[in-house]
Each structure stands twice: as structure tokens, then as C-alpha cells.
Amino acid sequence: MEIIELHSVDEDINELSDLLIKVVEDGASIGFLPPLAKTEANAFWKSCVKPDISFWVAKAEGKIAATIQLHLCTKPNGTHRAEIAKLMTHPSFRQKGIARKLMNHAEERAKQENRSLLILDTREGDPSNLLYQSIGYQEAGRIPKFAKNAEGGIDTTVLYYKMI
Numbered sequence: 001m002e003i004i005e006l007h008s009v010d011e012d013i014n015e016l017s018d019l020l021i022k023v024v025e026d027g028a029s030i031g032f033l034p035p036l037a038k039t040e041a042n043a044f045w046k047s048c049v050k051p052d053i054s055f056w057v058a059k060a061e062g063k064i065a066a067t068i069q070l071h072l073c074t075k076p077n078g079t080h081r082a083e084i085a086k087l088m089t090h091p092s093f094r095q096k097g098i099a100r101k102l103m104n105h106a107e108e109r110a111k112q113e114n115r116s117l118l119i120l121d122t123r124e125g126d127p128s129n130l131l132y133q134s135i136g137y138q139e140a141g142r143i144p145k146f147a148k149n150a151e152g153g154i155d156t157t158v159l160y161y162k163m164i
Contacts, residue, residue: 001058001059001060001065001096001098001101002058002059002060003056003057003058003059003101003102003105004056004057004058004059005054005055005056006049006055006056006057007049008049009045009046009048009049012057012064013042013045013046015063015064016041016045016057016064016067017038017041017042017045018041019064019066019067019088019090020032020036020041020044020045020088021036021038021041022090022091023088023089023090023091024036026091027149027150028088029122029123029126029147029149029155029157030086030088031147032044033148033149033150034150048069048086052071052072052073052074053069053070053071053072054069054070054072054106054109055067055068055069055070056068056069056102056105056106058089058093058098058101058102060093060096060098063090064090065089065090065092065093065096065098066087066088066089066090066093066098066099066102067086067087067088067102068084068085068086068087068099068102068103068105068106069084069085069086069087069106070082070083070084070085070106070109070110070113071083071084071085072113072115079114080114080115080116080117081115081116081117081118081119082110082113082115082117082118082119083118083119083120084103084106084118084119084120085120087099087102087103087120087128099128099131100131100134100135103131103132103135104135106118107162107164110164111164115164116163116164117161117162117163117164118137118161118162118164119140119159119160119161120132120137120159120160120161121146121157121158121159121160122157122158122160123147123155123156123157123158124142124155124156124157124158125155129158132160133160135162136162137160137161137162138160138161138162139158139159139160140159140160140161141158141159142156142157142158142159143156143157143159144156
């Protein structure tokens with residue numbers, strides 16, 4: 001497995017969009033609902049190329065297996081913090097430690113950027129909760145009825161933080 005930082009999505013846009021569409025179809029709560037159109041997925045990835053976003057892919061078997069983003073807070077009172085976002089792993093590559101490696105990679109970059117607080121959120125009950133807790137993230141709270149799901153319901157989100 002290889003972790004690569006992307007500064008442009010042009011070369012990988014189709015594969016990135018296919019990954020996003022697949023994980024959304026598989027039930028991931030990452031801001032989108034199925035069916036996700038390819039044009040919407042493409043637009044999302046193009047919006048991720050910004051100076052305050054560090055963005056990596058994990059490649060395995062020659063394919064993009066997973067992604068993660070680190071959003072640096074640029075507000076004057078928040079330059080000590082960053083948000084972990086859009087950690088997604090293709091269903092074929094889950095349970096192989098890729099997400100954990102991407103989390104560690106993002107945390108190392110956060111330290112290089114002089115960030116001491118990381119935050120993230122995830123849907124209550126998702127397997128990602130176990131990953132975050134296992135690598136030292138603390139639950140800060142829960143927000144009920146935070147995000148719609150594909151079945152028409154509204155799920156709770158769990159907020160996590162980690163001091164690094």
C-alpha cells in the first residue's frame with residue numbers, strides 16, 4: 001500500500017468519483033445520499049483542492065483504495081486545530097488497516113502544521129467509531145437527528161476530538 005498526497009484531482013477524478021459513489025451506495029454517511037451522480041462526485045473532488053486542505057489517497061493493487069483529508073482551520077482563534085474529513089475505504093479494501101494508516105498519516109501532517117487538536121464526526125453505530133476510539137479519539141458528544149440517511153431516517157452523529 002502506498003499513500004500519496006494529491007495536489008490536483010485531474011488525473012484521478014474518475015477513480016475518485018467511482019470510489020465516492022461506491023461508498024455512498026454502500027451506506028457511508030459522508031455528506032451524500034444515493035444515488036450519487038458522477039457529475040456531483042466530480043464537482044465534490046474538484047472542490048477539495050484548496051490550500052487549507054491536505055488530501056491523500058491510499059493505493060493498493062494499483063487502485064485507489066481509500067482517501068482522507070485534513071482541513072486546517074484558518075480562523076485566527078483556531079490555528080491550533082484541524083478536522084479529519086472524508087475518510088473512506090472501498091468495501092473491497094476494508095479491514096486491512098488502511099484507514100488506520102491514513103489516520104496516522106493525517107495526524108503526522110497535523111503535527112507538522114503545528115496543530116494540537118484534531119476533531120471529526122461520524123454516524124453513531126458505524127464501525128468507524130471503533131477505529132477512532134482505538135486510536136485515542138475521545139467522544140465529545142452526540143447530536144441527534146444530524147444527517148439524513150438513504151432510508152429516509154435521520155441519524156445521530158458522534159463528535160470526537162484528540163489532543164496531539
